């Protein structure tokens with residue numbers, strides 16, 4: 284069933300959705316980062332349905348979403364001082380913390396790890412659904428495994444319609460990239476396992492120290508043992524192959540884009556900056572203006588939808604203009620490197 288809550292949450296329908304969750308069904312709903320497919324995190328059978336709908340590898344654990352901090356004690360051990368500081372500063376928000384789990388969380392949620400990823404979203408619809416369901420909700424991004432995350436219902440319906448019991452439409456998601464995932468190491472230093480809207484700079488300002496896991500910007504082999512299993516997999520990828528162009532100088536940037544347009548005899552789509560459109564002489568459907576150069580917030584918000592749109596003309600190659608690795612740009616580049624399977628021109 285499709286529910287349109289773009290304007291406001293419908294309270295009668297909210298009861299229906301929460302009953303579905305309590306009865307072990309799976310539901311798509313918006314958060315401030317991307318859309319999620321949620322199930323009662325305490326019901327192993329319900330969580331299993333998420334893995335099936337997404338085709339998600341069973342060793343990739345899920346994030347458990349709570350309505351408020353008061354619920355933390357039910358599912359995780361007492362946080363230490365650094366963890367508590369991070370919770371106080373960044374929850375609710377686009378921030379996920381890995382904590383020691385209590386046995387109440389089924390193994391399927393954590394892929395057997397002794398830790399669990401926790402987030403408290405600050406989107407009104409997400410909070411309403413979690414609060415009135417009365418259970419923690421395990422929810423990965425709403426997309427088929429390996430594809431870009433879903434940031435609007437039109438994109439998601441094509442991929443997942445018929446595989447879930449309900450779809451709640453809350454319009455386009457605000458941020459457009461998944462949450463920042465952090466684990467505090469044994470030395471008490473926060474380690475970023477996946478960058479996001481909460482930046483390394485934000486965490487450093489709060490704690491004084493931050494480490495970015497080596498695998499955030501480098502290629503990870505599927506057989507490798509990593510801190511966060513999600514790092515291993517091909518991810519955020521449309522059907523067409525993608526190439527990332529990331530030059531400091533605009534002249535170099537345009538030179539390389541033109542070089543590849545020629546190499547692929549024009550059978551490309553460029554996802555690029557508004558002001559580069561007129562320099563490339565492409566038909567409208569072959570140039571997707573993602574934002575003005577430097578507008579990283581808008582870039583983050585639009586990138587997944589742009590990747591799906593690019594696929595529509597069936598190009599041989601999608602050429603993507605990258606961004607500076609600072610602020611949320613760090614998260615954008617983390618995702619795009621995987622989108623492009625590390626095929627990048629950097630100058």
Ligand code: AMP
Nearest residue numbers: 344345398399400423424510511512513
């Ligand atoms: P998704 O929900 O698809 O946005 O992905 C959740 C991310 O959190 C994946 O990259 C997981 O590998 C990571 N994750 C979830 N639980 C844990 C955990 N207990 N330890 C480390 N990483 C985790």
Ligand code: MG
Nearest residue numbers: 423424432461
């Ligand atoms: Mg995902």
